[in-house]
Amino acid sequence: MKDKYMAYIGSYSYTGNAKGITICDVDVEKGVLIKRTEIEVNNSSYLVASRNQKTLYSISDEGIVSFRIMENGSLSKLNTRNIRGMRGCHLAVDQYDEYIMVSGYHDGKATLLKLEKDGSVGPIVDGVYDKGIGSVAERTFRPHVSCARMTDDQKYIMVADLGIDQVRVFRFDKGDGKMRQIDTIRCELKSAPRHFRFSPDRKYLYLMYEIKNVIGVYRMEEGAGYDDVTFEKIQEIPTHKEKGDTNLIAAAQMRFSPDKEAKHVFCSNAGNDTVSIYDRDVETGLLTMKGSLPIAGIYPKDFCIFPDEKHIAVANHESGTVTFFSIDYDNGLLVMSAREIRVDEPNCICMVKLPQKK
Secondary structure: OOOOEEEEEEEOOOOOOOOEEEEEEEEOOOOEEEEEEEEEOOOOOOEEEOOOOOEEEEEEOOEEEEEEEOOOOOEEEEEEEOOOOOOOOEEEEOOOOOEEEEEOOOOOEEEEEEEOOOOOEEEEEEEEEOOOOOOOOHHHOOOOEEEEEEOOOOOEEEEEEOOOOEEEEEEEEOOOOEEEEEEEEEOOOOOOEEEEEEOOOOOEEEEEEOOOOEEEEEEEEEOOOOOOEEEEEEEEEEOOOOOOOOOOOEEEEEEEOOOOOOOEEEEEEEOOOEEEEEEEOOOOOOEEEEEEEEOOOOOEEEEEEOOOOOEEEEEEOOOOEEEEEEEEOOOOEEEEEEEEEEOOOEEEEEEEEOOOOO
């Protein structure tokens, strides 16, 4: 029996043109999403699935909403949890489905919450506010937490703040549930570190800068001490191929290919509306850009790679479309492979593998 997948697209709902989450069937072979229905969530700005693929989590005005993913791909609401802060912009679940991190763009807060056994969102474990100022521009003038993740061994939590150009490093103590800051990666002024990911072997950190339009590759090394972790930058590579004035280009999203070793990295760019493809050397961690091509839409805020690794779906926020391409890794090409679908103000795409019926 072939594996079956579903895709969930989060959208703003304040205009009344979208309900919040669009549920789509996935045709893996053709590399296309087929809209099925919508469910109501207030301004679903980001979605993430649990590692076991049984639960979907969404940002909402009220905090976080959790849904059980049913066998047919439909969603059944579990609960809503207030995060005691302003609406978040990013979610990340830890390796064991025990915790969820919420990044607060508007209030500069990173919030850690417990996940219950049934997948519902439990109480707040800890939360930290960033302090400080950035540059003269509003976007990089005050704290804007844009990404927060826990390492797979649950030892460390990192918090990227594009407003004050810092990535703060915390040691997490499961005993008392406290996040204790042990280090800071201080980034270039007005570079705006937006998103980051750890390589599967946890040897490398990949940090995407929104305004500087680069991906920084850091070697991550742990020592024997409680707070003995270091980050050494070994590469900085552009997120696009444009020359000249790039002030109107902003790196938007970065994801790994779904293979176990993450042999490829993808990055989308608003302004010139492109997606770039990189080869990733698993041993050295270094990236090589293979190509950077337009995606037939405006503001590719997010995208997802299909499980066959041969197709990509791009959520174009301003044009209200999802566009589809086949991927040619050897030549660094994206070739349009299907007709676009309309989704109002898409923010995020989350693809999930459904359980096989027994």
